[in-house]
């Protein structure tokens with residue numbers, strides 16, 4: 323897609339494509355990280371195990387199951403020894419010593435059966451298991467004494483209730499393909515092969531710099547004109563959810579030098595910088611002031627909220643490659659909507675998510691709404707009891723409480739000036 327510079331107003335699609343192109347090198351680099359696989363390690367650092375994907379095909383070091391074993395509590399036999407057995411003409415076999423799960427199994431002599439428990443090895447020579455319920459006596463001991471002979475009323479099919487070595491996966495075969503998202507079954511089968519460590523994609527490391535002379539840390543005492551920082555928390559949460567690691571280093575100053583000092587300190591450790599605030603038309607716009615001279619472009623995307631945006635890649639201390647930079651506007655709703663549209667799908671794709679995009683619903687509006695025709699407006703909403711979309715709060719980008727009580731982002735595209743009650747519109751579910 324052709325992309326105009328940000329000095330001209332860009333469409334949402336153009337800007338999204340620009341952000342995608344900016345992060346393309348990250349998609350190609352696929353840096354690996356070793357991840358220990360053990361219940362203790364998982365319990366100690368549960369977050370390390372969420373939203374992980376394999377960097378390469380993982381080959382199984384062993385057969386699964388690792389040896390032929392029984393699927394039932396019963397008797398291991400040679401099927402041929404029981405040819406002709408019938409309810410009115412049962413065949414009796416003497417017993418070899420019982421084989422429990424965890425035992426080694428000695429070979430089975432012809433004409434003999436051996437009690438086997440579920441998961442116990444099938445002795446060589448045996449080719450079928452007859453469940454305990456199908457023999458006489460239907461128990462392993464009677465009156466406290468082990469049974470020493472068993473009657474079979476039918477011949478089993480060869481292979482009945484035998485779980486062969488390698489019937490789930492063979493040593494050397496691909497256990498899980500590169501890119502497989504890891505969850506319960508995947509971690510379980512990896513552990514089952516005996517592997518203790520795997521190579522997963524390193525998470526995208528993101529530095530978030532909320533800016534503004536007025537922002538203060540929650541819990542601190544506010545002086546007149548100051549506010550608590552919402553953007554640090556909302557982007558930290560959104561990025562963790564998108565499978566990233568996050569460092570938040572606020573710049574509580576409108577001084578460009580202070581912002582540049584933060585970048586110098588942290589740029590080497592991250593893959594992406596997100597700044598928030600300081601990009602519009604004010605007298606002191608710290609992000610613009612600091613980053614425009616380094617080549618970051620600032621301008622407008624035809625959307626509301628989230629109009630003012632910045633994008634670029636800067637040379638930074640201790641880095642060989644330029645650091646990608648995405649600059650969001652400071653209003654909290656603008657920042658989070660910008661994240662949803664421009665970064666979340668890309669970051670989730672980088673993290674290997676099977677469904678990187680938000681689920682889409684199409685539903686009628688509960689009431690009419692006006693929208694600026696030149697902009698793609700994104701409103702917050704939820705489904706009412708009739709399945710219609712009701713908007714929550716107004717269009718203004720300071721209404722974070724309304725956002726926090728919504729389950730939909732409602733799209734009113736460019737060209738739409740008014741949508742009537744009952745008109746169907748597209749919305750993204752944000753409550754999954």
Ligand SMILES: Nc1nc2c(c(=O)[nH]1)N[C@H]1C(S)=C(S)[C@@H](COP(=O)(O)OP(=O)(O)OC[C@H]3O[C@@H](n4cnc5c(N)ncnc54)[C@H](O)[C@@H]3O)O[C@H]1N2
Pocket residue numbers: 532533534536537549550551552553554598599600601602603604607627628629630650651652653654656719
């Ligand atoms: N003359 C114009 N003024 C503005 C324009 C414009 O085109 N011409 N655009 C408006 C739009 S749209 C937006 S969006 C904002 C973007 O402004 P900035 O990115 O420069 O952001 P700030 O001015 O720093 O902050 C905006 C607003 O958000 C509050 N804020 C900032 N950071 C935080 C934070 N971490 N937590 C909570 N709230 C935060 C800040 O106090 C401001 O109220 O510009 C409009 N103005």
Ligand code: MOO
Pocket residue numbers: 625626627628629630651653656718719
């Ligand atoms: O574009 Mo701003 O984000 O509307 O308030």
